[in-house]
Every structure is written in structure tokens, then in C-alpha cells.
Amino acid sequence: MTEKFMNLTMDTIDREHVCCAISDKKHQAGVLEKKKWLKERFTEGHVFRKLDVQGKVFIEYAPLETAWVPIQGNNYMYIYCLWVAGSFKGKGYANELLKYCIWDAKEKGKAGVCVLSSKKKKPFLSDKKFFLNYGFEVVDTVKQEYELLALSFDGNKPYFTECAKQLRIKENELTIYYDFQCPYILNSIVQVKEYCNEHNIPLHLIVVDTLEKAKNLPCVFNNWAVFYKGEFETHHLLNAVFLKKKFLL
Missing domain, CATH: 3.40.630.30 (Gcn5-related N-acetyltransferase (GNAT))
Structure with missing residues (x-):
């Protein structure tokens, strides 16, 4: 090398x-x-x-x-x-x-x-x-x-x-916890916002901006976590195609 x-x-x-x-x-x-x-x-x-x-x-x-x-x-x-x-x-x-x-x-x-x-x-x-x-x-x-x-x-x-083993939250709407540790996150947020606005889908975005928040999240987290209808769904970054396929058919 x-x-x-x-x-x-x-x-x-x-x-x-x-x-x-x-x-x-x-x-x-x-x-x-x-x-x-x-x-x-x-x-x-x-x-x-x-x-x-x-x-x-x-x-x-x-x-x-x-x-x-x-x-x-x-x-x-x-x-x-x-x-x-x-x-x-x-x-x-x-x-x-x-x-x-x-x-x-x-x-x-x-x-x-x-x-x-x-x-x-x-x-x-x-x-x-x-x-x-x-x-x-x-x-x-x-x-x-x-x-x-x-x-x-x-x-x-x-x-x-x-907390990480709970995998449940009270909110039923599409909820995403995120931070800016990954360069791809900001663009994913933009795409999710646009898709949800276009289709009138309730969306709750929660930025994880302190260590304390990160240590007390109700799910596994490596910079991104998605909940839907109160249940943890995925750590996968979202875009319009993934949203439609995974949650909104």
C-alpha cells in the first residue's frame, strides 16, 4: 500500500x-x-x-x-x-x-x-x-x-x-429522530418534507442536538431513526421512493 x-x-x-x-x-x-x-x-x-x-x-x-x-x-x-x-x-x-x-x-x-x-x-x-x-x-x-x-x-x-429497547413512542404520525453526523441526512430531510407536504402526511421531525438526547432515545440510533404509528420502523435514510414503498402504499 x-x-x-x-x-x-x-x-x-x-x-x-x-x-x-x-x-x-x-x-x-x-x-x-x-x-x-x-x-x-x-x-x-x-x-x-x-x-x-x-x-x-x-x-x-x-x-x-x-x-x-x-x-x-x-x-x-x-x-x-x-x-x-x-x-x-x-x-x-x-x-x-x-x-x-x-x-x-x-x-x-x-x-x-x-x-x-x-x-x-x-x-x-x-x-x-x-x-x-x-x-x-x-x-x-x-x-x-x-x-x-x-x-x-x-x-x-x-x-x-x-430506553433503546422500548421501540415505541406516543406519537402516531411519521416521526424521525436525526442528527447531522452523516452528510446524507440533510438531503433526506428535504425529500421527506417535500413528499409529506405534497401528500398531506403529518410529519414530526426531532433533531438530536445534545448528547443527553442521544443517550435517552427510545430506539437504536446511529444518526437516524424512524417511527410510524408509534412503532419503530427503520434506521434507513428515507426518500420519496422509500417512503411510498415502506409506509404509504
């Missing part, structure tokens, strides 16, 4: 891309929100490490205590996203990124590393099989569908909050 990896910092973030939406114009406003969100996280130990290429090759993780997810644990690192796409697949980059995260966690005296996954492979969630190969194990579940995987260094294990 001749390419080099880099960790984004306050000094480099404005001139570097954040991988997910490098050149797609409709997501550039979301990229700006993402960078703003990252700048507020760096002082908390948040790490965004990427390959120095024009491509989607990166890992993003943070101390679990300050990670915006309804997961608790003692001194863990939480992986938000590990993504290698396109022509960069099959070259060992995902292995390198995960090895770095594990090394970094040990160097910082962490008790382990954890990540949100699922029993069967789902879009926007980490591949369970890949992490199991590195010694991760399932330590908690929600709905017998979503799984918390952990690699423990000392036997201590993280867990979903009791």
Missing part, C-alpha cells in the same frame, strides 16, 4: 473531504453540517481517519461516553462507521482501519471497542461477519434484530440502554 492514512483535525478539516459525499452537489450542504458537527466533537476524542485519496475509505469512532448513541459501557470506543467503497474494496483497507482503531483504543487505555450491527446484513450498519473475524462478539440485542458487537480487552461489556 503506497497511499497514506490521515486523521482529520481542526487544522485540516476545512480543506479535506469527509469521504461520504465527495462530489455529489445535492449533499454539499450536508457535508458542511457534518464538518460543523465534527469540529464540536474533536475535543471529546472523536476520530475520523481516512485514506488520502478521492474515495470512500474511512473509519469514524469516539469514546462511548461521548458517542451520540443510546449505548452505555465502561471506557469503550464506539465505531460509528467503517466504509470502504468502489475500486478500493478488496485491498485490505478495511482491515487497516479497524486494526488502527483497536490499536488506538488500547493505547488510550480503553476497555474495548464496540459497534452497532444486525443479525442479518442491513444498509448503513456494519457487517457483522467482518467484525466477528476480529474477535468481536454479540453482547446485547434489540428486537432480536439489531446487535451490539464488542471486542473486550478486560471482560467488561457495553450494553443498550433500557
Whole structure:
């Protein structure tokens, strides 16, 4: 491997891309929100490490205590996203990124590393099989569908909050919890608003803008969660096509 990896910092973030939406114009406003969100996280130990290429090759993780997810644990690192796409697949980059995260966690005296996954492979969630190969194990579940995987260094294990296992809210209208950790979110919000306005569909949008809100959400959350008729439906980002197919036929 001749390419080099880099960790984004306050000094480099404005001139570097954040991988997910490098050149797609409709997501550039979301990229700006993402960078703003990252700048507020760096002082908390948040790490965004990427390959120095024009491509989607990166890992993003943070101390679990300050990670915006309804997961608790003692001194863990939480992986938000590990993504290698396109022509960069099959070259060992995902292995390198995960090895770095594990090394970094040990160097910082962490008790382990954890990540949100699922029993069967789902879009926007980490591949369970890949992490199991590195010694991760399932330590908690929600709905017998979503799984918390952990690699423990000392036997201590993280867990979903009791709130995350509720999967119910009082509101019956389409309700979406979201933050700006992902560059694709802003465009999804725009599409959902337009579709719901056009079809007179009640919509309740709840921005998760504090750590406290994130830790007390009534569902699994990795930056996006959808409820409909009071029930948790999906972590999948929505657009008009997905809305019509999933909820509104």
C-alpha cells in the first residue's frame, strides 16, 4: 500500500473531504453540517481517519461516553462507521482501519471497542461477519434484530440502554429522530418534507442536538431513526421512493 492514512483535525478539516459525499452537489450542504458537527466533537476524542485519496475509505469512532448513541459501557470506543467503497474494496483497507482503531483504543487505555450491527446484513450498519473475524462478539440485542458487537480487552461489556429497547413512542404520525453526523441526512430531510407536504402526511421531525438526547432515545440510533404509528420502523435514510414503498402504499 503506497497511499497514506490521515486523521482529520481542526487544522485540516476545512480543506479535506469527509469521504461520504465527495462530489455529489445535492449533499454539499450536508457535508458542511457534518464538518460543523465534527469540529464540536474533536475535543471529546472523536476520530475520523481516512485514506488520502478521492474515495470512500474511512473509519469514524469516539469514546462511548461521548458517542451520540443510546449505548452505555465502561471506557469503550464506539465505531460509528467503517466504509470502504468502489475500486478500493478488496485491498485490505478495511482491515487497516479497524486494526488502527483497536490499536488506538488500547493505547488510550480503553476497555474495548464496540459497534452497532444486525443479525442479518442491513444498509448503513456494519457487517457483522467482518467484525466477528476480529474477535468481536454479540453482547446485547434489540428486537432480536439489531446487535451490539464488542471486542473486550478486560471482560467488561457495553450494553443498550433500557430506553433503546422500548421501540415505541406516543406519537402516531411519521416521526424521525436525526442528527447531522452523516452528510446524507440533510438531503433526506428535504425529500421527506417535500413528499409529506405534497401528500398531506403529518410529519414530526426531532433533531438530536445534545448528547443527553442521544443517550435517552427510545430506539437504536446511529444518526437516524424512524417511527410510524408509534412503532419503530427503520434506521434507513428515507426518500420519496422509500417512503411510498415502506409506509404509504
